Each structure stands twice: as structure tokens, then as C-alpha cells.
Amino acid sequence: MDAASLAPSVLAGQRRAVARALTHVENGLPGADALVDALYPHTGAAWRVGITGPPGAGKSTLTDRLVTAFRQRGQTVAVVAVDPSSPFTGGALLGDRVRMDGHAEDDGVFVRSLAARGALGGLSEAAEAACDVLDAAGYDVVLVETVGVGQGEIDVAETTDTTLVVLVPESGDAVQAMKAGLMEVADVFCVNKADKPEAPRLVKALRGMLHLRPEGSAQPTVVTASALQGDGVDGLVVALDAHRDALADRWDAVRADRLRRRVRRLVEGRWRRTFWADGRAEALADAVARLDPADRAPHRLAERVLADPG
Ligand SMILES: Nc1nc2c(ncn2[C@@H]2O[C@H](COP(=O)(O)OP(=O)(O)O)[C@@H](O)[C@H]2O)c(=O)[nH]1
Ligand SMILES: [Mg+2]
Incomplete structure (x- = not known):
């Protein structure tokens, strides 16, 4: 069953639906994001x-x-x-x-x-x-x-x-x-x-x-x-x-501030995963292995990783 379809029963306060929804968000199961978005308002x-x-x-x-x-x-x-x-x-x-x-x-x-x-x-x-x-x-x-x-x-x-x-x-x-x-x-x-x-x-x-x-x-x-x-x-x-x-x-301001921080965290998490999943982790490992130890320079390597569009 689609996780987001749990939303009405969660909103109705049904304990079993609440428990299942919590399992979804805890484990990052498919649909958990859509469920949270449906509940958030x-x-x-x-x-x-x-x-x-x-x-x-x-x-x-x-x-x-x-x-x-x-x-x-x-x-x-x-x-x-x-x-x-x-x-x-x-x-x-x-x-x-x-x-x-x-x-x-x-x-x-x-x-x-x-x-x-x-x-x-x-x-x-x-x-x-x-x-x-x-x-x-x-x-x-x-x-x-x-x-x-x-x-x-x-x-x-x-x-x-x-x-x-x-x-x-x-x-x-x-x-x-x-x-x-x-x-x-x-x-x-x-x-x-x-x-x-x-x-x-x-x-x-x-x-x-x-x-x-x-x-x-x-x-x-x-x-x-x-x-x-x-x-x-x-x-x-x-x-x-x-x-x-x-x-x-100032509830509204507090909540808006929290939402802003949360979205930043989500963006950073997603960005980090995508960035390294694009073959860059392997490319970096290769580059480090190929370099002469005397030529290894952390900052220059970091710039190369960032400059290489993949
Ligand atoms: N002497 C004393 N012991 C306490 C008090 N409150 C908790 N404890 C004991 O401290 C231990 C740890 O308590 P617990 O609530 O599990 O701590 P937690 O790890 O912070 O959740 C338990 O053995 C409690 O019974 C208190 O006010 N006075
Ligand atoms: Mg405890």
C-alpha cells in the first residue's frame, strides 16, 4: 500500500495507522516523503x-x-x-x-x-x-x-x-x-x-x-x-x-524558521548523495591512487573534484 494513503487514517488519529506511518518515516521507506508532505499542512x-x-x-x-x-x-x-x-x-x-x-x-x-x-x-x-x-x-x-x-x-x-x-x-x-x-x-x-x-x-x-x-x-x-x-x-x-x-x-516565525532549516538539511543530504553517487567517489579514489605521493595536495584535489562536471 502507498504510504501517503495512510494520511487520512493518521489524521483521524487511528493508532495502527500512526504506528505504521512512524515505521515508514523511521526507515525512510518508499512513500514516506509523500506521507510527511501530506500530513505537514x-x-x-x-x-x-x-x-x-x-x-x-x-x-x-x-x-x-x-x-x-x-x-x-x-x-x-x-x-x-x-x-x-x-x-x-x-x-x-x-x-x-x-x-x-x-x-x-x-x-x-x-x-x-x-x-x-x-x-x-x-x-x-x-x-x-x-x-x-x-x-x-x-x-x-x-x-x-x-x-x-x-x-x-x-x-x-x-x-x-x-x-x-x-x-x-x-x-x-x-x-x-x-x-x-x-x-x-x-x-x-x-x-x-x-x-x-x-x-x-x-x-x-x-x-x-x-x-x-x-x-x-x-x-x-x-x-x-x-x-x-x-x-x-x-x-x-x-x-x-x-x-x-x-x-x-511568534509561533509562525518559529515554525517558518524551523521549516527553512529543515529544507536546507534535506537539500544538503540529497545533494551530498547525488554528488558522490555520480562516479566522483571512484574518480577521486583513482586520482589519489595514481598521484605520486609527493604531488598529493588536498586542496588542489578538492578543486579538481568540484571543477570536473562528472
Ligand atoms: N536518587 C534519584 N534517582 C533517580 C531520580 N530520577 C531517576 N533516578 C534513577 O536514575 C536512574 C536513571 O534514570 P532514567 O530515567 O532511566 O535516566 P535516563 O537515562 O536519563 O532516561 C534510574 O535508576 C532512576 O530510578 C531522582 O530524582 N533521584
Ligand atoms: Mg532514558
């Missing part, structure tokens, strides 16, 4: 919240708490657990599954793990397309949890409306966060495991680093929580809501 109502931070910080535990909090105020919630390294780290996601089982009977909750295997544009495109599917299916909130803090995951965080960065009070975590590029993407920091005595120090260190944010960008909020005990979740929701409300009068 029906997106924009969902609030997309990225949840990132180092493994073990408590992202899944917090995600579960957030699902409960959003459900309690009547919102429907979809959770996408993005794991760039699947299927090899199935353990982490297995943990997520077990925790999310508390919502298994709830029709207002949809949970799905995602490992981008074939999507053009890579992990962030797969995650963004998955959000489109869930947005079009009518979920009010889409939570996107990443497994760790690699570059791919930072890219994913940039495709959401609100980015929550979860850190734990372990030595040097604030500095790690800065190095990993989390300072730039965070809208809300949550210092989790606040039941541990080192938490206030991390909060202080984070607040001291906020000035490192790019000029003109809004200051992220820093809150604390103990996800395991459920403490601080209300405050976290308040902070997340405040960020969403601050975006409210």
Missing part, C-alpha cells in the same frame, strides 16, 4: 518538547512524570524515545518501556521508540517527521526523549519548540553540559536527583554559566526535581509552560 497544533541530557540523568523517569502531569490536565501526549545507536542499546529503551507501562491502558498516550535507519536527512529528520505524524494525529504534546547528548541528539533538540535539558549533580556536570553544546539549546534546565546533597552546587554553577548563552537569546530557567519521588514536577511544568507561552506570539 495539518501540523502545528502540538507542543513539541525535547528532553535531552546525559544517560542516567533521569530523563525517562521525568518523561513519565510529565506524561502524568499533562494527562491530569486533559492533554493527550505522545512520547518519542530517540535512540541513534539502536538496536545495540536496546537496554536503555527497554527501561523506558517498562516505566511507560503505567500508561499502557491510556488511549490518550502513545509511546514509541525511534531509531533512524534510512531517513534522508538522518536522525533529526526522522525525529521531526515522527513529530509531524503525531502532531497531525492530534496529540496535544509530543515529548521527544533522546538517549544521550551526542551531536545527533543536540540536532534533534533543535527541532522541538521547547528543549528541556536534564542534568544530575555529579562532579563537573555543568561543565560537561557546556562542552556538549547544551547551553545553547536549553530552554529549561532541570537539575534532577535533587535528593542528593550536591544539587544546590550544580544549580549555582548553571546559573553562573547562563551568560554564556548566545547574545539576545532568552535566559533558560533552572529548576530542580526528584523525578523518582515526584518532587518538583509541578515547578518543572510551570517552567515549560512559561517557555511555550513566551513563544506564543
Whole structure:
């Protein structure tokens, strides 16, 4: 069956159609692009919240708490657990599954793990397309949890409306966060495991680093929580809501900006594939093999590749 023909059932919110649509975008199956294009005009109502931070910080535990909090105020919630390294780290996601089982009977909750295997544009495109599917299916909130803090995951965080960065009070975590590029993407920091005595120090260190944010960008909020005990979740929701409300009068600009970046990414991905598929990869390998080692010059070679029309 043609993937795009799934669109009406996705728009009707049928769970099986949503699941199949997600499989299509995850694996870059034929027709997935047309499906996303058909759904895209029906997106924009969902609030997309990225949840990132180092493994073990408590992202899944917090995600579960957030699902409960959003459900309690009547919102429907979809959770996408993005794991760039699947299927090899199935353990982490297995943990997520077990925790999310508390919502298994709830029709207002949809949970799905995602490992981008074939999507053009890579992990962030797969995650963004998955959000489109869930947005079009009518979920009010889409939570996107990443497994760790690699570059791919930072890219994913940039495709959401609100980015929550979860850190734990372990030595040097604030500095790690800065190095990993989390300072730039965070809208809300949550210092989790606040039941541990080192938490206030991390909060202080984070607040001291906020000035490192790019000029003109809004200051992220820093809150604390103990996800395991459920403490601080209300405050976290308040902070997340405040960020969403601050975006409210420029949703259109935010969305247009995101679409522009996404199309650039798609164009670059497609261009790269086409460029090297045209025999240029082989031509370059030949040229390198034929050249005398003394004549090898990286920049001149690059120019030759670019100049040769194929
Ligand atoms: N002490 C303490 N442990 C927590 C807290 N939140 C989560 N944990 C534990 O930390 C571990 C990792 O949590 P998980 O949610 O899987 O982290 P993730 O890898 O970031 O998704 C689990 O054993 C949790 O039970 C907390 O607030 N305090
Ligand atoms: Mg997790």
C-alpha cells in the first residue's frame, strides 16, 4: 500500500495507522516523503518538547512524570524515545518501556521508540517527521526523549519548540553540559536527583554559566526535581509552560524558521548523495591512487573534484 494513503487514517488519529506511518518515516521507506508532505499542512497544533541530557540523568523517569502531569490536565501526549545507536542499546529503551507501562491502558498516550535507519536527512529528520505524524494525529504534546547528548541528539533538540535539558549533580556536570553544546539549546534546565546533597552546587554553577548563552537569546530557567519521588514536577511544568507561552506570539516565525532549516538539511543530504553517487567517489579514489605521493595536495584535489562536471 502507498504510504501517503495512510494520511487520512493518521489524521483521524487511528493508532495502527500512526504506528505504521512512524515505521515508514523511521526507515525512510518508499512513500514516506509523500506521507510527511501530506500530513505537514495539518501540523502545528502540538507542543513539541525535547528532553535531552546525559544517560542516567533521569530523563525517562521525568518523561513519565510529565506524561502524568499533562494527562491530569486533559492533554493527550505522545512520547518519542530517540535512540541513534539502536538496536545495540536496546537496554536503555527497554527501561523506558517498562516505566511507560503505567500508561499502557491510556488511549490518550502513545509511546514509541525511534531509531533512524534510512531517513534522508538522518536522525533529526526522522525525529521531526515522527513529530509531524503525531502532531497531525492530534496529540496535544509530543515529548521527544533522546538517549544521550551526542551531536545527533543536540540536532534533534533543535527541532522541538521547547528543549528541556536534564542534568544530575555529579562532579563537573555543568561543565560537561557546556562542552556538549547544551547551553545553547536549553530552554529549561532541570537539575534532577535533587535528593542528593550536591544539587544546590550544580544549580549555582548553571546559573553562573547562563551568560554564556548566545547574545539576545532568552535566559533558560533552572529548576530542580526528584523525578523518582515526584518532587518538583509541578515547578518543572510551570517552567515549560512559561517557555511555550513566551513563544506564543511568534509561533509562525518559529515554525517558518524551523521549516527553512529543515529544507536546507534535506537539500544538503540529497545533494551530498547525488554528488558522490555520480562516479566522483571512484574518480577521486583513482586520482589519489595514481598521484605520486609527493604531488598529493588536498586542496588542489578538492578543486579538481568540484571543477570536473562528472
Ligand atoms: N536518587 C534519584 N534517582 C533517580 C531520580 N530520577 C531517576 N533516578 C534513577 O536514575 C536512574 C536513571 O534514570 P532514567 O530515567 O532511566 O535516566 P535516563 O537515562 O536519563 O532516561 C534510574 O535508576 C532512576 O530510578 C531522582 O530524582 N533521584
Ligand atoms: Mg532514558
